[in-house]
Amino acid sequence: MNESALFKLSYGVYLCTGWNEGEPVGCVANSAMQITSKPATVAVSINKKNFTHGCIARTGHFAITMLAEDSDPMLIGKFGFRTAADFDKFADTPYRVRGKMPIPDGGLAYLCCKVVGSMDTPTHTVFLGEVYDCDVLRSAKPMTYAYYHEVLKGKTSANAPTFAAESEAAAHEVWVCTLCGYEYSGDIPFEELPDDWVCPICGVGKEYFQKR
Numbered sequence: 001m002n003e004s005a006l007f008k009l010s011y012g013v014y015l016c017t018g019w020n021e022g023e024p025v026g027c028v029a030n031s032a033m034q035i036t037s038k039p040a041t042v043a044v045s046i047n048k049k050n051f052t053h054g055c056i057a058r059t060g061h062f063a064i065t066m067l068a069e070d071s072d073p074m075l076i077g078k079f080g081f082r083t084a085a086d087f088d089k090f091a092d093t094p095y096r097v098r099g100k101m102p103i104p105d106g107g108l109a110y111l112c113c114k115v116v117g118s119m120d121t122p123t124h125t126v127f128l129g130e131v132y133d134c135d136v137l138r139s140a141k142p143m144t145y146a147y148y149h150e151v152l153k154g155k156t157s158a159n160a161p162t163f164a165a166e167s168e169a170a171a172h173e174v175w176v177c178t179l180c181g182y183e184y185s186g187d188i189p190f191e192e193l194p195d196d197w198v199c200p201i202c203g204v205g206k207e208y209f210q211k212r
């Protein structure tokens with residue numbers, strides 16, 4: 001069995017949000033998909049270790065915010081690489097309440113869902129949600145997981161006309177964020193970046209970076 005076949009599945013990048021005793025919570029989800037159109041239902045797979053998982057299970061509600069290619073990468077850093085145990089993901093994240101759910105600013109569209117079913121797996125719960133409120137917030141290209149990996153994680157420049165710019169980037173030293181995997185290979189040598197420079201994806205300082 002060649003499990004690399006699984007990498008050929010396509011995914012988006014979404015924020016899955018909910019409430020914990022009146023406080024907004026959320027995490028990054030890649031596995032979200034529409035299941036039926038009438039009624040509109042979507043499924044999202046959430047790791048049981050995620051704090052948001054318990055909140056969805058308790059409240060029976062979740063929201064999906066679709067990110068765009070130009071959404072702030074720090075949203076992914078905050079919601080995907082930090083834990084609510086030691087980091088308030090919503091502290092510096094403006095959000096609006098739509099359909100009684102917290103929708104972080106910067107997304108492309110949102111779906112508010114009531115849990116109508118779930119499937120247990122050893123590591124994840126797949127929540128089936130009926131969409132009771134949704135809207136498009138602005139016009140932009142939806143972010144795919146492939147875009148996130150290729151462009152935002154620094155494997156190619158966001159400003160490059162094509163992905164062929166990879167060979168140029170390879171001429172520089174590469175420093176990798178040990179928290180989120182972002183690869184820095186900018187024109188300014190890593191050592192010369194200011195001391196208060198932070199990872200553009202997850203926000204940690206230079207001390208978290210290792211030379212590859």
Ligand code: FE
Nearest residue numbers: 177180199202
């Ligand atoms: Fe990082």
